[in-house]
Amino acid sequence: MIEKGKISALQMGLLMYHAILATGILFIPATVFNVAKQDIWISPILASPLGFLSVYIAYKLNKYYPKDTIMQYSKHILGTFWGKMLGLLLLLLLITSLSVMFWQYGEYVVSEFLPHTPKSVIIGMMVILCAFAVHGGLEVLGRLAGMVFPVFFLLFLVIIILVLPDVEVKRMLPVMENGLMPSLKGAWVLCTWFAQFGIIYFFLPFLTDREKGLKFGMLSVLVVTLTLVVTNIIVIWLFGNVTENFNAPFMSASRYISLAEFLSHLESIVMAIWIAGTFIKLCVFYYVVVIGTAEWLNLSDYRSLVLPMGFLIGVFAMQVFLNSAEAAEHFRIVSHEIMDTLVYGLLIPIFLLIVAYIRKTIFKHKVRRTN
Amino acid sequence: MFFRKKIKFNKNINKKQQDDKQIPKPLFSNLEKNLDILRELYKECSDVVFRSFLIAGHTKAQLIYIKGLSNVEEMDNNVLTPLMKKSEKRTVNPKTLIEQTLSVAEVVKISSFEACIEQLSVGNPILLLEGDEQGFALGLAKWERRAIEEPTGELVVRGPREGFTEALEVNTSLLRRKIRSPQLKLKTLKLGRYTQTAIALAYIEDLADETLIEEINQRLKRIDIDGILESGYIEELIQDNPYTPFPQVLISERPDTAVSSLLEGRVVIIVDGTPFVMIAPTTFFSLFQSGEDYYHHFLISTATRWLRYLFCFISLLLPSLYVAVITYHQEMVPTTLLLTMVDSREVVPFPALVEALLMEITFEGLREAGLRLPKQVGAAVSIVGALVIGQAAVDAGLVSDHMVMVVAITGIASFTIPRYNLAIPIRLLRFPIMLLAGTFGLVGVMIGLLAIMTHLSTLRSFGVPYLSPVAPMKGRDMKDALMRAPLWKLNTRPHLTGEYNKHRQGSNQKPHSDKGGE
Numbered sequence: 042m043i044e045k046g047k048i049s050a051l052q053m054g055l056l057m058y059h060a061i062l063a064t065g066i067l068f069i070p071a072t073v074f075n076v077a078k079q080d081i082w083i084s085p086i087l088a089s090p091l092g093f094l095s096v097y098i099a100y101k102l103n104k105y106y107p108k109d110t111i112m113q114y115s116k117h118i119l120g121t122f123w124g125k126m127l128g129l130l131l132l133l134l135l136i137t138s139l140s141v142m143f144w145q146y147g148e149y150v151v152s153e154f155l156p157h158t159p160k161s162v163i164i165g166m167m168v169i170l171c172a173f174a175v176h177g178g179l180e181v182l183g184r185l186a187g188m189v190f191p192v193f194f195l196l197f198l199v200i201i202i203l204v205l206p207d208v209e210v211k212r213m214l215p216v217m218e219n220g221l222m223p224s225l226k227g228a229w230v231l232c233t234w235f236a237q238f239g240i241i242y243f244f245l246p247f248l249t250d251r252e253k254g255l256k257f258g259m260l261s262v263l264v265v266t267l268t269l270v271v272t273n274i275i276v277i278w279l280f281g282n283v284t285e286n287f288n289a290p291f292m293s294a295s296r297y298i299s300l301a302e303f304l305s306h307l308e309s310i311v312m313a314i315w316i317a318g319t320f321i322k323l324c325v326f327y328y329v330v331v332i333g334t335a336e337w338l339n340l341s342d343y344r345s346l347v348l349p350m351g352f353l354i355g356v357f358a359m360q361v362f363l364n365s366a367e368a369a370e371h372f373r374i375v376s377h378e379i380m381d382t383l384v385y386g387l388l389i390p391i392f393l394l395i396v397a398y399i400r401k402t403i404f405k406h407k408v409r410r411t412n
Numbered sequence: 413m414f415f416r417k418k419i420k421f422n423k424n425i426n427k428k429q430q431d432d433k434q435i436p437k438p439l440f441s442n443l444e445k446n447l448d449i450l451r452e453l454y455k456e457c458s459d460v461v462f463r464s465f466l467i468a469g470h471t472k473a474q475l476i477y478i479k480g481l482s483n484v485e486e487m488d489n490n491v492l493t494p495l496m497k498k499s500e501k502r503t504v505n506p507k508t509l510i511e512q513t514l515s516v517a518e519v520v521k522i523s524s525f526e527a528c529i530e531q532l533s534v535g536n537p538i539l540l541l542e543g544d545e546q547g548f549a550l551g552l553a554k555w556e557r558r559a560i561e562e563p564t565g566e567l568v569v570r571g572p573r574e575g576f577t578e579a580l581e582v583n584t585s586l587l588r589r590k591i592r593s594p595q596l597k598l599k600t601l602k603l604g605r606y607t608q609t610a611i612a613l614a615y616i617e618d619l620a621d622e623t624l625i626e627e628i629n630q631r632l633k634r635i636d637i638d639g640i641l642e643s644g645y646i647e648e649l650i651q652d653n654p655y656t657p658f659p660q661v662l663i664s665e666r667p668d669t670a671v672s673s674l675l676e677g678r679v680v681i682i683v684d685g686t687p688f689v690m691i692a693p694t695t696f697f698s699l700f701q702s703g704e705d706y707y708h709h710f711l712i713s714t715a716t717r718w719l720r721y722l723f724c725f726i727s728l729l730l731p732s733l734y735v736a737v738i739t740y741h742q743e744m745v746p747t748t749l750l751l752t753m754v755d756s757r758e759v760v761p762f763p764a765l766v767e768a769l770l771m772e773i774t775f776e777g778l779r780e781a782g783l784r785l786p787k788q789v790g791a792a793v794s795i796v797g798a799l800v801i802g803q804a805a806v807d808a809g810l811v812s813d814h815m816v817m818v819v820a821i822t823g824i825a826s827f828t829i830p831r832y833n834l835a836i837p838i839r840l841l842r843f844p845i846m847l848l849a850g851t852f853g854l855v856g857v858m859i860g861l862l863a864i865m866t867h868l869s870t871l872r873s874f875g876v877p878y879l880s881p882v883a884p885m886k887g888r889d890m891k892d893a894l895m896r897a898p899l900w901k902l903n904t905r906p907h908l909t910g911e912y913n914k915h916r917q918g919s920n921q922k923p924h925s926d927k928g929g930e
Contacts, residue, residue, distance in 0.1 A: 049884065150855060155740075158852065166852075170863055177870040184869040184883035185862075309741040313858040320862050 052183030054257035059321035067289040070276040074284040077227030084227030085269035092235035092262035099242035112336035139326040143358035172351040203298040212281035239386025443542040469498040471506040472542035481535030483554035490515040518551025563665035568704040580684035586667040607639035610684040619677040621910045643683040657837035660873040662694040669703040693874035697893040702830040713896035727825035732849035738764040740853030759809040765850030771819040
């Protein structure tokens with residue numbers, strides 16, 4: 042196998058938690074608010090089945106081919122040529138996706154934090170850091186996720202507790218003013234994030250306790266859903282109808298914290314810890330891209346690909362959008378019309394599963410008949 | 413081309429080494445021939461004494477020893493006196509005479525020149541007889557050694573006051589005195605082409621993983637260098653990652669620390685000639701543990717550990733946080749404090765980063781100077797360093813008051829880490845993080861911290877993940893890392909590698925007041 046390290050199912054769950062939530066916690070409330078208004082907290086609940094489905098499908102595929110990642114079993118299922126083509130499509134989607142994530146990180150840090158620093162420096166630094174971690178292998182990523190998660194989650198709780206004095210529950214009323222439709226539309230937007238759970242198919246073969254893979258995958262979806270529901274409730278309680286004016290409402294919420302005179306303006310600390318979470322997210326996708334490429338090219342080791350791939354992604358991330366208007370247009374299309382994550386997270390695995398199922402069952406019957 | 417030449421050159425050196433070692437193997441029965449060879453080997457060694465005498469007045473014999481390494485008094489009384497007593501019976505066999513009349517506890521028969529050299533070099537006198545291919549090594553080694561003292565590098569308030577010394581036998585005896593069970597095993601090997609330093613591998617059978625012992629043994633056997641003067645030589649040659657500044661073995665001077673590690677299934681490597689023993693494998697969090705933690709109440713020890721973690725963070729990050737906040741995030745400082753900060757920084761012409769680097773480097777310089785200073789001038793320099801430079805720098809407008817305070821706290825913070833070899837890399841890594849903080853603010857600090865965390869996650873010490881039990885998480889072991897659970901809760905040994913002997917005590921050790929007494 043190309044990856045020699047192994048991680049526990051819990052570590053995989055934590056990796057996935059960060060992979061979804063690190064950016065989600067920032068951008069989800071405002072994006073969903075555009076369509077769901079004060080019902081944004083219902084949307085994650087409605088969208089979560091998609092997450093469960095992605096995990097389940099990845100798990101099912103893994104049951105058919107326990108030691109392979111999607112790159113290898115797509116070949117088994119579709120034959121070498123079509124399998125490779127599908128793998129190429131998957132890689133292209135993942136690489137663009139990752140580049141956009143790096144861009145998002147750079148854009149956010151520069152706009153909120155270091156307005157005079159060139160974005161290329163911020164992105165470049167992160168690419169190097171991620172390359173360092175990815176070079177360490179999956180085990181290192183798992184350990185990092187295990188260390189970052191408690192801090193990240195604690196911060197989440199602390200922010201919630203500290204903003205509680207400013208919330209007003211009546212801002213979320215009336216619940217379902219226009220029926221279920223707005224929150225359903227919000228859920229559709231959220232599919233972008235929940236479909237990303239599909240990339241779990243890159244981690245399932247490397248678990249020490251494979252039987253727990255499904256359990257912790259599902260648990261991860263559940264915790265992400267709960268975190269999003271709580272985030273959205275807090276945001277709507279705090280900002281009400283002005284939520285859409287913020288790019289990242291939850292982060293802006295930390296500006297409202299003011300306790301005992303000196304505990305105020307915590308947004309820099311919040312940002313620093315958010316960077317840790319984003320780092321895990323970027324590492325997860327970076328790792329997926331690197332190991333996917335290595336398997337697609339039939340390499341024996343993926344580590345030699347880390348730096349070239351990092352360079353590619355760094356350049357992509359710096360060139361991906363001309364300006365934030367173009368980026369906004371991109372995100373509008375991606376979150377409302379053509380969802381790339383839905384393709385690689387759900388549609389491709391479903392397609393593979395169906396073909397695999399047909400092949401396995403029909404082939405088996407044929408064999409039995411000839412016997 | 414250049415490399416090839418170099419390799420050839422090295423090969424030649426190795427060949428020469430082997431040529432030098434051509435010593436005839438077994439002893440001859442001719443005493444004169446043996447003596448000629450030994451005299452040739454030890455020519456121009458004025459400390460080697462050859463003393464010839466007659467056993468019982470008829471058999472020629474030779475006593476060879478090294479001055480200062482052997483107990484001359486005992487040789488006179490217990491070897492020469494009984495053997496030289498003239499006997500009437502001419503038929504007495506000198507060999508049986510030696511066995512019967514020599515009042516020396518340890519007599520080893522030797523039959524090769526190599527063994528002769530080995531025994532001589534540790535201080536055991538050698539007795540060679542005419543007409544015999546066997547010699548005798550007498551266990552009469554005695555050389556000047558330091559008494560057992562309190563280790564100065566690892567002070568405790570409560571706990572044993574004895575420390576390891578330079579002599580290997582003393583050190584192993586200290587271990588043996590604490591672990592009486594014969595399951596304490598000691599493997600000895602000799603390393604170093606010229607120094608032939610004795611190295612003992614101590615472990616407890618059934619507790620230490622056998623593959624671990626084998627691995628350490630293999631790594632030790634690979635070592636082929638001129639000499640080993642301190643355990644640091646070996647540490648550098650056997651660690652998993654040779655480039656990391658973080659220590660991958662635990663260094664201790666205290667037998668109680670070594671014994672507690674042995675009881676956890678670790679291996680202790682003792683090197684002759686140094687009081688510092690190495691304990692492997694070790695993890696990041698065990699470097700924060702002091703032996704004393706287990707002698708005090710668990711609540712106090714837990715609080716102390718948390719304090720150490722906190723101060724470790726302060727030691728690593730405080731100057732960087734100060735620089736980042738003062739340069740990029742002034743809004744985080746409460747207004748009144750900010751005013752005094754601005755006030756004191758007004759006269760300082762440098763950016764905070766330069767100011768911090770200036771002071772930190774000065775402090776590190778003072779610290780290093782303090783270590784090397786002769787004792788007589790130490791007091792004077794520390795007064796100059798602490799009072800005059802600090803105050804004068806502020807008065808001269810080079811640094812601000814707050815920066816002096818930050819540097820002082822940082823300086824003290826690093827000394828709360830009980831292991832000096834962990835405190836050094838943390839002090840060292842402070843500087844790159846300061847640079848990051850000065851250029852990118854808190855983002856830079858976080859990036860630096862993540863880089864360090866990533867690096868630590870990649871490390872292993874003899875196969876054990878360096879950050880365990882926190883990453884990868886091992887819930888059971890965490891209660892001795894994140895806190896110090898009460899002894900009656902620490903029922904299991906930490907899991908290092910492979911199969912292990914899990915339970916270290918009975919499961920119901922918690923004291924019950926109703927069952928005891930009366």
